[in-house]
Amino acid sequence: MAHKRETERKYEAPSARDSSWLPDLSGVGGVESVLDQGTDELDAVYYDTDDLRIARASATLRRRTGGADAGWHLKLPLSGDSREEVQAPLSDTLPDTLRELVLSRTRGADVRPVVRVRSTRRTRHLVGPEGDVLAELSVDAVRADPLPSGDTSASWTEMEIELAEDSDPALLDTLDKTLRANSIARADHPSKLARALEETGAGTQPGPDTSARTDEPGSAGEEILRYLDEQVSALVELDPSVRRDLPDAVHKMRVTCRRLRSVLRSYRPVLAREVTDPIRAELKWLGAELGAERDQEVLRERLGSHIRTSPTELVLGPVEARLRVWDVARTADARQRTLDALRSPRYLALLDSVATLVQRPPLRRRADRAPEKVMAKAILKEYERLAARVAHAMEVPPGMERDTALHQARKAAKRTRYATEPARSALGKPAKRFGKRVKAVQKVLGEHQDSVVARDALHQLAVAAQTAGEAGFTWGLLYGQERALAEQRERELPAVWAEASKSGTRKALAH
Missing domain, CATH: 1.20.120 (Four Helix Bundle (Hemerythrin (Met), subunit A))
Known part of the structure; x- marks a missing residue:
């Protein structure tokens, strides 16, 4: 199973047969020359659940013949113009590896063919001064048909520019300026599948029921x-x-x-x-x-x-x-x-x-209320639980009981911090500032807990080494270092907690 990162932009194209509308891109953004690579016939069948769970989760699954990368392709969203494409060899049935990779989207529902998209693709390489391919420009004459059958077909022409793997993403912006200056607009749809589903009617199946979203x-x-x-x-x-x-x-x-x-x-x-x-x-x-x-x-x-x-x-x-x-x-x-x-x-x-x-x-009922009071109250309630656990942990004598108490305080710090996250747009800087200070407490407590877990592992390794007749000196040394690290975090905790528990911060949340 192969995979690659795909970074591309799609554009409307007036014609596939006549390329006079396409500007000369030589000299744009480091492109030295544009080399014609000929034409391919591509035939892709897209698979999804009856309610299009894969497409609605911004992914696509297809079986394609023709071209250099015939096979099964799963495209998963990344940031910006990028997607990850996972490829599997051509076969008659969906490979188990890809079936598993879409499982979180399908949630076990059966997948079936939903639309067929055939493209006549004319490809050009945008080549740099040293002969390296910077990007691939393709113009596709597309025909889409719903599956298993349907009365409505759709056809259109589109262009896409896909960066080579090591190319600078800024090249897309540079090329985009030239294309827009020549009245070539970005495509309205993010993918062929999205347009095919809309224009053939294959995408009109009922989606998730959100009628209860009140x-x-x-x-x-x-x-x-x-x-x-x-x-x-x-x-x-x-x-x-x-x-x-x-x-x-x-x-x-x-x-x-x-x-x-x-x-x-x-x-x-x-x-x-x-x-x-x-x-x-x-x-x-x-x-x-x-x-x-x-x-x-x-x-x-x-x-x-x-x-x-x-x-x-x-x-x-x-x-x-x-x-x-x-x-x-x-x-x-x-x-x-x-x-x-x-x-x-x-x-x-x-x-x-x-x-x-x-x-x-x-x-x-409280869901309809203004978020400021509801969310501030929830955050402060979590803070009160955290404060009680920190106070208890600092009163417990050093040893296993204190380790456990500090771990419980760490979990309370996480809950308090996470409570601030959905409130940041409503409460603004006070929620963000308070979350940051609680995160500092969580970090100190987390490093302490990591030391507790590491010491347990080191003890197990020392016992195994001793049983095998090996020297246990190094394991004991590391155990001592971990104990010293934990004690250092315990000494840091009061000052970090004092900063997080400032009354002014809490008052800002409430107001």
Whole structure:
């Protein structure tokens, strides 16, 4: 399975046969010459669910013949003009790998052909002074037909410019100026599929039922639902990256689960808890399944960094080898745990639940109220819980009980910080400033908890080394370093907490 980043812009084109409308782009933005690459016949069948869940989530899935990259293509949204294209070899049926990558969007619903798009493509390479291809310009004469059959076909001509992988994105802006100066306008539709669905009528199937969205404009309900929409979309969009084990994907998905859980808890006066509490429980389950892999990532990097930065004379025995063996076994188990969770019916049920939550939210009476008071009250309530936990933790004598108390305070700090996020547009700078100060508390407590977890792992490694007859000196040394780091964070906490708990900050939120 191959993948690439695709950065392109689409334009309306008056004709595919006559290219006299196309300006000479030689000398524009470093383009030295324009080389004709001939014509290809492309035939693409796009797949989706009956209610077009893939397209509505800004992705496309197609099987295409013709051209240099015939096969199955899944296009996933990135920022700006970019998308990621995941490719699989041509086959008669949808490959299981791509079926899994769209699962967060389909939520297990069957996919079928929805539209056929045939294109006669004339391609030109925009070549730089050293003979390297900077971009590809193609003009397509397009015909679209709904599937399995339909009376309405559509046809149009379009042009797209796709950057070469290593080209400067600024080239698109430079070319765009020249094209606009020659009356060539940007296309109204982001993709061929979007236009085909609209113009053939294949996109008129009923979408998600949002008839129960009774949130009033400018209300607390509207602000919270906007935030929930963003987080649910993030959960869906991160799924393919987690399945492919892309960097930081597991961490981001786990944080998204936490954000959703926290906001559903903090804003219970706005959303009925008899609906949201079961969803929170399932988000907690998913976060825990993802947590095994994420925690191992953090431990691996932390312990490996300690060993790499230790003086050579203090690293006694096969320390690095033992760490690798320990990590490989735990990483494999944690990775499988993640994949098992994402392939489970329980996960699909959770995706259905959060989709229903934002489409038909269980709004309570306070949802219609002005957001300032409702949201400030929710934030301050979370702050009170945080303050109680911090005070308790600082009173507990050093040891395991204090470690546990500090960990509970850390979780309360996260909930408080996440409660500020949907309130930033309504409360402005006070919410942002307060969230930033609570984040500083969370950071100190998080580094303390990371040390607690690292010490537990170091103890396990020391015992295993001793059992194997290896020197335990280095493991003990690292354990002592971690204890010292934890004690340092405990000394930092009072000052950081004093800054976060300033009465002026809280008063600004309330007013």
